[in-house]
Amino acid sequence: MERPNRRVFTETLLTLAKNDRRIIALASDSRGSATLNEFAAELPEQFVEVGIAEQNLVGIAAGMAKCGKIPFACSPACFLSMRSVEQIKTDVAYSGANVRLIGISGGVSYGALGSTHHSLQDLAVMQAIPGITVILPADNRETAMLTRQLVDYPGPVYMRLGRETAPRVYADDFQPEIGKGTLLLPGDDLTIVATGELVRSALDAGYLLRQAGIAGRVVALNTLKPLDTEIILTAARETGALLTVEEHSIYGGVGSRVAQLLGECCPVPLTIAGFPDEPLVTGNQEELFRHYALDAAGLAEKAKGLLRRKQATRR
Amino acid sequence: MPWELARNAILRKKTAKGWCGLKEDKMALSELAQKALATRREVLRLIYRAGAGHIGGALSAVDLLVVLFYDVLNYRPEEPDWPLRDRFILSKGHSCEGYYAILADRGFFPREELASFMKYQGKLMGHPHPKVPGVEIATGSLGHGLSVATGMALAGKRDHLPYRVYCLLGDGELAEGSVWEAAMAAAHYGLDNLVCLIDCNGLQISGPTRQVMNTQPLAAKWEAFGWEVREIDGHDLQQIKQNLDQIPFTIGRPSLVIARTVKGKGISFMENDYHWHHKVPNSEEYARALKELEGVGPGEIGA
Numbered sequence: 223m224e225r226p227n228r229r230v231f232t233e234t235l236l237t238l239a240k241n242d243r244r245i246i247a248l249a250s251d252s253r254g255s256a257t258l259n260e261f262a263a264e265l266p267e268q269f270v271e272v273g274i275a276e277q278n279l280v281g282i283a284a285g286m287a288k289c290g291k292i293p294f295a296c297s298p299a300c301f302l303s304m305r306s307v308e309q310i311k312t313d314v315a316y317s318g319a320n321v322r323l324i325g326i327s328g329g330v331s332y333g334a335l336g337s338t339h340h341s342l343q344d345l346a347v348m349q350a351i352p353g354i355t356v357i358l359p360a361d362n363r364e365t366a367m368l369t370r371q372l373v374d375y376p377g378p379v380y381m382r383l384g385r386e387t388a389p390r391v392y393a394d395d396f397q398p399e400i401g402k403g404t405l406l407l408p409g410d411d412l413t414i415v416a417t418g419e420l421v422r423s424a425l426d427a428g429y430l431l432r433q434a435g436i437a438g439r440v441v442a443l444n445t446l447k448p449l450d451t452e453i454i455l456t457a458a459r460e461t462g463a464l465l466t467v468e469e470h471s472i473y474g475g476v477g478s479r480v481a482q483l484l485g486e487c488c489p490v491p492l493t494i495a496g497f498p499d500e501p502l503v504t505g506n507q508e509e510l511f512r513h514y515a516l517d518a519a520g521l522a523e524k525a526k527g528l529l530r531r532k533q534a535t536r537r
Numbered sequence: 538m539p540w541e542l543a544r545n546a547i548l549r550k551k552t553a554k555g556w557c558g559l560k561e562d563k564m565a566l567s568e569l570a571q572k573a574l575a576t577r578r579e580v581l582r583l584i585y586r587a588g589a590g591h592i593g594g595a596l597s598a599v600d601l602l603v604v605l606f607y608d609v610l611n612y613r614p615e616e617p618d619w620p621l622r623d624r625f626i627l628s629k630g631h632s633c634e635g636y637y638a639i640l641a642d643r644g645f646f647p648r649e650e651l652a653s654f655m656k657y658q659g660k661l662m663g664h665p666h667p668k669v670p671g672v673e674i675a676t677g678s679l680g681h682g683l684s685v686a687t688g689m690a691l692a693g694k695r696d697h698l699p700y701r702v703y704c705l706l707g708d709g710e711l712a713e714g715s716v717w718e719a720a721m722a723a724a725h726y727g728l729d730n731l732v733c734l735i736d737c738n739g740l741q742i743s744g745p746t747r748q749v750m751n752t753q754p755l756a757a758k759w760e761a762f763g764w765e766v767r768e769i770d771g772h773d774l775q776q777i778k779q780n781l782d783q784i785p786f787t788i789g790r791p792s793l794v795i796a797r798t799v800k801g802k803g804i805s806f807m808e809n810d811y812h813w814h815h816k817v818p819n820s821e822e823y824a825r826a827l828k829e830l831e832g833v834g835p836g837e838i839g840a
Binding site for chain 1: 673675676677678684687688689690691693695714715718719722725
């Protein structure tokens, strides 16, 4: 039974922390949203509440990391990535503090609560800071596996997790690796490159394309930085057109990264699917995905348009 | 917990031999005064040669730094990452010149390194970074240090370790809201292993702190936040030492030292003039200033 990734993350963290006193979970009055209540109750000596103070959350986490702890600072992605960005830049990244920044309820998870609660700039901000690894797991299994890898992973990390139930993408024997993309569906007409919890929609779009006689390749990236350039460039060379998919502004996220890479190494037609540079309409996550054509059907349509562009340039 | 404080006191004494601050040959006040003078000369030289730096705030903090590094803090220069060391964070990172001079004098890095201060590809930048041995965390953006210090003190408490964490802030810096987030958290967690010192020179880059943004009354604010507060003369070495010897001021509370200081202290024409926040002396001013600081002492780099 699928569950929210944030829930899978905290359960995994609790299991790990019971055998590893270095692990500390920090919250900024975010126990509920991060589902850390059980952790706080079972391991009070490994839990730190800082109240509604994200700057302090990150500063304290950096101090603890410098004293040998492995802090997981868990706070809504919208606040963690913006309110405390200077602490992340200076205390964490520049100072080399191995903090794990866990952006809970990322993207438009909070839906109709509005733009204050959306994190659609977090990837742009995080990947511009030297030294930070940026991770977006797709489903429950990937979240659990990557959380385990994070414990002894070198350097600071930002991991974004969604609020709602994450549909399954991977089989039970899947072994994700930080920094390594995954080929989900083969195909040579074009490639859909997706990140985070939109991977499932991208995969479904791939199946819809198949029904329409289009061989769409689907590639999932669980890491935005470092970027798996090989899987992207191979896809560009072999399929000749790329559609990037992300729960983020069209500026500064995976689309921008891929555009930069393609522009430098292998220019092919590219479509960037994400949220436009404007205030969003009101709606829950599902409604917003549909409204901005980020659901499977919308992505399939974008893919068809891209394919026409590719064919037009080849003619 | 009182038992833990008692245990920590014993631990600190037991391991004192290898601990710089608790060595048997503690410095006499007259020696500390010499160190303070030498540090001021080094501050002046570093800034003059680099053609940049923050001289006013560096000079106001010298006496606090000298007592900390030559008398109070426990550390091993040959092993900067020693887990039981006392931690020091210079939250007012722009006052790094005196800090660098003292770290070099204590043997964290060779004295010759001071010549690279703010020079192309040099190790010593205009604000501290942990690649410099003895520096715990990068500072320079004001208002960050106390949060990091709080995290370090909290980690020490959770691991039942006897080290203490000292953090030096400026009074202008207190306008940063994050300082008060940290102040609240440190008191909330009863971090009596945390000491915050405020280099209260009353001036900042654009003028008197009272006019730019009044951060007074300091004692009442910090007391209200749950800290045990003492006000001292930040240039009286004996007073600094006496008070820092009494940490924690109260069991179960973080300690705050409001050190009344003079910006530009030691160089008459720089004292209490905010223009010297980051002004660089010309050659004539440099010579006059050096003369006031009584020439070059043994073991120092020549000008």
